[in-house]
Structures are given as structure tokens and as C-alpha cells.
Amino acid sequence: xxxxxxxxxxxxxxxxxxxxxxxxxxxxxxxxxxxxxxxxxxxxxxxxxxxxxxxxxxxxxxxxxxxxxxxxxxxxxxxxxxxxxxxxxxxxxxxxxxxxxxxxxxxxxxxxxxxxxxxxxxxxxxxxxxxxxxxxxxxxxxxxxxx
Amino acid sequence: xxxxxxxxxxxxxxxxxxxxxxxxxxxxxxxxxxxxxxxxxxxxxxxxxxxxxxxxxxxxxxxxxxxxxxxxxxxxxxxxxxxxxxxxxxxxxxxxxxxx
Amino acid sequence: xxxxxxxxxxxxxxxxxxxxxxxxxxxxxxxxxxxxxxxxxxxxxxxxxxxxxxxxxxxxxxxxxxxxxxxxxxxxxxxxxxxxxxxxxxxxxxxxxxxxxxxxxx
Amino acid sequence: xxxxxxxxxxxxxxxxxxxxxxxxxxxxxxxxxxxxxxxxxxxxxxxxxxxxxxxxxxxxxxxxxxxxxxxxxxxxxxxxxxxxxxxxxxxxxxxxxxxxxxxxxxxxxxxxxxxxxxxxxxxxxxxxxxxxxxxxxxxxxxxxxxxxxxxxxxxxxxxxxxxxxxxxxxxxxxxxxxxxxxxxxxxxxxxxxxxxxxxxxxxxxxxxxxxxxxxxxxxxxxxxxxxxxxxxxxxxxxxxxxxxxxxxxxxxxxxxxxxxxxxxxxxxxxx
Numbered sequence: 001x002x003x004x005x006x007x008x009x010x011x012x013x014x015x016x017x018x019x020x021x022x023x024x025x026x027x028x029x030x031x032x033x034x035x036x037x038x039x040x041x042x043x044x045x046x047x048x049x050x051x052x053x054x055x056x057x058x059x060x061x062x063x064x065x066x067x068x069x070x071x072x073x074x075x076x077x078x079x080x081x082x083x084x085x086x087x088x089x090x091x092x093x094x095x096x097x098x099x100x101x102x103x104x105x106x107x108x109x110x111x112x113x114x115x116x117x118x119x120x121x122x123x124x125x126x127x128x129x130x131x132x133x134x135x136x137x138x139x140x141x142x143x144x145x146x147x
Numbered sequence: 148x149x150x151x152x153x154x155x156x157x158x159x160x161x162x163x164x165x166x167x168x169x170x171x172x173x174x175x176x177x178x179x180x181x182x183x184x185x186x187x188x189x190x191x192x193x194x195x196x197x198x199x200x201x202x203x204x205x206x207x208x209x210x211x212x213x214x215x216x217x218x219x220x221x222x223x224x225x226x227x228x229x230x231x232x233x234x235x236x237x238x239x240x241x242x243x244x245x246x247x
Numbered sequence: 248x249x250x251x252x253x254x255x256x257x258x259x260x261x262x263x264x265x266x267x268x269x270x271x272x273x274x275x276x277x278x279x280x281x282x283x284x285x286x287x288x289x290x291x292x293x294x295x296x297x298x299x300x301x302x303x304x305x306x307x308x309x310x311x312x313x314x315x316x317x318x319x320x321x322x323x324x325x326x327x328x329x330x331x332x333x334x335x336x337x338x339x340x341x342x343x344x345x346x347x348x349x350x351x352x353x
Numbered sequence: 354x355x356x357x358x359x360x361x362x363x364x365x366x367x368x369x370x371x372x373x374x375x376x377x378x379x380x381x382x383x384x385x386x387x388x389x390x391x392x393x394x395x396x397x398x399x400x401x402x403x404x405x406x407x408x409x410x411x412x413x414x415x416x417x418x419x420x421x422x423x424x425x426x427x428x429x430x431x432x433x434x435x436x437x438x439x440x441x442x443x444x445x446x447x448x449x450x451x452x453x454x455x456x457x458x459x460x461x462x463x464x465x466x467x468x469x470x471x472x473x474x475x476x477x478x479x480x481x482x483x484x485x486x487x488x489x490x491x492x493x494x495x496x497x498x499x500x501x502x503x504x505x506x507x508x509x510x511x512x513x514x515x516x517x518x519x520x521x522x523x524x525x526x527x528x529x530x531x532x533x534x535x536x537x538x539x540x541x542x543x544x545x546x547x548x549x550x551x552x553x554x555x556x557x558x559x560x561x562x563x564x565x566x567x568x569x570x571x572x573x574x575x576x577x578x579x580x581x582x583x584x585x586x587x588x589x590x591x592x593x594x595x596x597x598x599x600x601x602x603x604x605x606x607x608x609x610x611x612x613x614x615x616x617x618x619x620x621x622x623x624x
Contacts, residue, residue, distance in 0.1 A: 069570045109216065215420060
């Protein structure tokens with residue numbers, strides 16, 4: 001029992017230390033993107049609201065191992081005429097992470113994003129002028145052990 | 148900035164293009180010793196296949212440090228793949244590789 | 248053999264030190280300079296912890312901070328912190344014996 | 354004086370009584386983990402914590418499937434290995450063999466010799482300069498050497514009384530409580546392995562030695578086994594003990610021996 005108590009307090013303590021030490025992820029991530037990018041992000045957010053549910057694959061972890069490196073993959077290679085793939089983190093100040101205009105490349109993108117807190121992550125695919133989305137909630141928790 | 152690792156590999160008529168760019172991708176929001184680290188991240192990236200642009204991407208600082216990307220393009224062994232990027236400070240980088 | 252002797256000696260030193268530290272607390276009460284004895288107890292204890300690789304992470308910081316407080320004339324706070332640092336060294340010493348023979352607990 | 358004699362006798366007794374037996378210690382440990390995680394096969398402990406959690410394993414495999422973030426550093430380590438003439442030192446001539454041989458107990462010096470210790474000594478001999486112990490160049494070169502042994506098995510040998518004494522000290526360190534939190538290495542990595550410390554899943558100590566030096570996303574770089582020791586000790590609120598000191602080397606000796614029989618892997622990514 002005593003050990004358990006110690007362990008618990010140890011975890012709490014080190015987690016705080018980790019968060020401070022790493023200084024990696026602010027609780028709210030409002031990124032200093034350019035105005036141009038912000039406009040693109042707003043446009044993506046607007047089309048997100050209007051988009052119907054996509055039939056493509058969007059792979060993102062349910063629980064991020066490390067919020068600084070969250071692997072995400074959008075696979076719409078089965079769809080015809082994919083012209084754009086965007087990835088947005090809904091709870092970010094500027095939600096858009098990246099937007100890929102594809103001209104000749106297949107409807108497939110894999111990358112890694114960073115997330116400061118739990119948020120729905122939205123993949124948007126535009127094919128033949130129609131935009132659809134798939135949303136996946138990614139949980140981010142502060143790590144316990146630093147070292 | 149740093150180096151780019153570009154690895155195009157052809158398989159069944161499709162080149163899988165893997166790229167890893169050494170870049171801090173600073174958001175401009177991170178503090179180090181009480182001071183904000185200035186934003187320093189890639190904003191634009193273009194991938195070409197035998198001289199034709201196949202991917203033109205707008206990149207934000209939400210993309211992880213030392214960004215990794217993978218794209219697929221129809222092609223064959225020996226094709227030329229080029230990647231170019233520009234960051235918010237105006238610095239550019241590029242790499243070219245022949246597909247394996 | 249040499250190594251065993253050294254270990255044995257440091258264990259002996261620690262045991263002796265534990266006795267000394269117990270006494271040092273009593274001195275505090277009657278001493279005209281309570282900080283001096285408190286900080287000495289903390290430093291002696293810390294040195295002994297270091298010698299057997301059992302030192303705690305923050306003890307040295309606490310000793311340093313206590314000295315700073317004392318220099319700033321905040322004697323009561325300085326003594327309190329020095330005593331806390333000393334207390335850490337006593338607890339670290341208490342961890343030693345078990346840590347020399349610990350094994351998987353099934 | 355009488356007290357001194359008693360203490361000496363006591364310690365002498367302990368060293369004798371705790372005569373190490375790697376095979377039986379490991380058997381106990383494997384049994385412990387088997388009871389803890391009945392569905393995890395021994396060989397899968399090569400993947401460490403990723404043997405325990407499917408969601409984390411997915412991300413691990415995804416990252417390895419791309420360009421692993423340490424790939425360039427390890428390649429650089431390989432170039433540095435030649436550039437600094439480390440291939441000219443007898444102990445490193447065959448890098449794969451060197452990884453498998455270390456750590457070992459050297460009867461001549463009566464000390465545990467780690468791979469990093471050999472690297473440091475060889476680097477000093479070849480360049481006249483000192484090499485660090487935890488990250489950067491030594492981690493890159495050591496990782497490259499370990500890559501050459503990928504697929505081979507960890508096989509630490511503990512033979513003879515002096516080697517046993519070093520191993521036993523390392524074992525006691527691993528299981529002994531220290532620091533302000535009064536924790537041992539085993540409190541996390543044996544008794545609570547697989548459980549969560551907030552979002553982090555605690556890794557089982559079985560398999561810790563298969564992928565060192567490791568790349569940690571948190572470090573955004575490579576680090577040696579002993580770099581991690583320092584970090585863990587700090588988390589336990591104990592004062593870290595110098596990397597490559599005799600005590601840390603003895604800890605590594607025991608620690609690596611507990612991974613005996615597991616495959617050495619070049620998949621050195623950890624969160």
C-alpha cells in the first residue's frame with residue numbers, strides 16, 4: 001500500500017517535471033502561421049462543416065503515444081480524381097496542419113503531426129470537385145516518465 | 148536548413164516516395180528559458196516526378212519536427228523525383244533522387 | 248577484498264554518522280548559532296550519502312538555498328530548510344541497507 | 354572495532370549467499386512476466402513495451418515503416434566508426450561480435466567492460482580526445498555497431514566469483530529503493546510493467562537491452578542505456594550516478610543479462 005502511494009506521487013511529480021522540462025507542448029496550441037495560411041485554414045474549416053462523410057481510409061491513433069509525433073495516413077487511392085488532401089486538428093487555433101494539392105500523385109498522404117491536447121483530427125479529400133471528410137478523435141495525455 | 152532524406156522506391160508501377168526533412172518546425176509558441184522561440188517552419192513544399200509537379204503542399208507548424216511525408220505516384224524504377232521546400236524565413240532546401 | 252573493506256568502512260562511517268546526527272539535533276536547541284549546526288548536519292549527511300551512491304536529487308539544492316537564505320538574514324527559514332535537507336540525508340541513509348541486498352520479490 | 358568486524362563479516366556473508374545465477378534469476382523474472390501478461394511470448398519482449406499495447410505498437414510500426422528518425426544518425430555513426438579508426442582497435446574489429454560480447458566481466462581488471470567503455474578507450478587511443486558517455490557521437494557509433502548484430506541474441510555471461518559479485522551488485526541496485534520517492538527500478542519496470550503512469554505505459558525490463566542505444570522521441574535523438582539510467586534516477590528523485598562508473602556498469606551488466614536469449618534489434622525507436 002505504501003509503495004503504491006509512493007509510486008502514485010512519483011508519477012504525478014515526474015509528469016509535472018516532464019511537462020515543464022520538455023516545454024514542448026503548450027496546453028493551447030495557437031500557431032503563429034502566416035495570414036495566408038490562416039486563410040487557407042479557415043477555408044478548410046468551412047469546407048469541413050459542409051463536407052459529407054468520406055469513403056476513404058484515415059488512419060490516426062486513438063491514443064497518441066507522444067503528442068509531438070502523431071502518425072497520420074490518408075488513403076484515398078481507391079478514389080478517382082483526387083485533387084486535394086488536407087489534415088486539420090479541430091482544437092488548434094489554426095486547425096489546418098497541411099494541405100496537399102495533388103496533380104498526378106495518387107490520393108495518398110502519410111505524415112506526422114504534433115498535438116498539444118486531445119482533439120478530433122479531420123481528413124478532407126477533394127475528388128472530382130466533391131469534398132468529403134473522415135474524423136478521428138486522437139487522445140493526448142501528458143506523459144508520466146521523462147528521463 | 149538541414150538535410151533531406153528522399154527515398155523513392157518503385158513497386159508494381161507505383162513509386163512510393165518517402166521523405167524526411169531536417170527542420171525544427173518551431174511553432175513560435177514554444178518557450179525556452181522563459182523566452183519564446185521564434186516561429187521557424189516549412190510553409191511550402193513541391194514534389195516533382197520527371198520534372199512535372201505532382202504534389203504542391205501548404206504546410207503549417209502543426210506538422211512534427213523533422214517532418215516526414217509519404218506520397219505515391221505512378222512511375223517506374225529510374226524515374227527522377229525532386230523535392231523542394233521553403234520555410235517562413237525564406238530559406239529553401241531541395242533534394243533529387245532516382246527511384247529504386 | 249579491498250572493495251569489501253571500503254564498503255564496510257563506509258557503512259561503518261554511516262552508522263557513526265547517524266549517531267552523530269541524532270546528537271546534532273539536540274545541540275540545535277541550545278546553540279547560539281542554530282544555522283551553523285543545522286547546515287553542518289545536512290552537509291555531513293549529504294557527503295556520506297554521496298560516498299555510497301544513495302544521495303537524493305534535491306538535497307544539494309536545498310543546502311545551497313538554505314545558505315542563501317541565511318546570508319540574506321532569513322535565519323528561521325534557513326534553519327528550517329537546512330533541517331529538511333538533513334532529514335533527507337537521514338532517510339537516504341536508511342535506504343542503504345536494504346538496497347545492498349534487494350532482489351526480485353515474488 | 355568489534356562493530357567493524359561484524360559488518361565486514363556480514364557483507365562477506367551476503368556476497369557469498371547471493372551467489373548469482375543468471376539462468377535462475379531470469380527464469381524467475383520470465384515466470385513473473387508470464388503471470389503478468391500471459392499472452393505475450395518471450396521472443397516478443399525484443400519489442401519491449403510494444404509487446405504490451407497494440408495501439409502503441411501501431412504507431413511504432415508506422416514510424417519504422419517510414420524513414421526512422423534515427424536512420425541518418427546511425428549511418429553517420431558508421432562513417433565515424435571508420436573515420437576515427439575505431440575499426441583498428443582489436444575489441445571493435447568485428448562490430449557485430451563486439452556488440453554481442455559486451456558487457457562482460459574482465460578478470461584482469463576485475464571490472465565490467467561495457468561496449469561504450471571500449472568505444473571511449475578506443476576513441477581516446479585513436480584521436481587523443483575524450484568521447485562522451487550518453488548521447489551524440491558515442492550513441493551514434495554504438496547504435497551503428499549494434500545494428501551490425503541485429504538478429505543475434507543478447508548473451509551476457511557471468512562466470513566466476515568476481516563476476517558474480519559485480520552482477521549481484523547490479524541486481525541489488527535494480528531492486529533496491531532509493532531517492533525521495535523511495536522507488537526502485539523494478540517498481541516501474543517489473544512490478545508495474547504494462548500499467549500506465551498517466552499516458553505512458555511502463556516498459557517491462559525484460560527486453561530493455563535489445564534496442565540500445567535507443568532513439569527517444571522525447572529526446573529527439575539517440576541515447577545510451579546509461580543516459581536512460583540518469584533520467585530514471587532523476588525521476589525517482591535520486592541523484593544520478595555518473596555514466597560509465599563501476600556501479601552503473603554493474604547495473605548494466607545485470608540489466609543486459611536479464612535480456613539474454615532475446616534478439617538484438619535495429620528498431621530502436623521509443624516514444
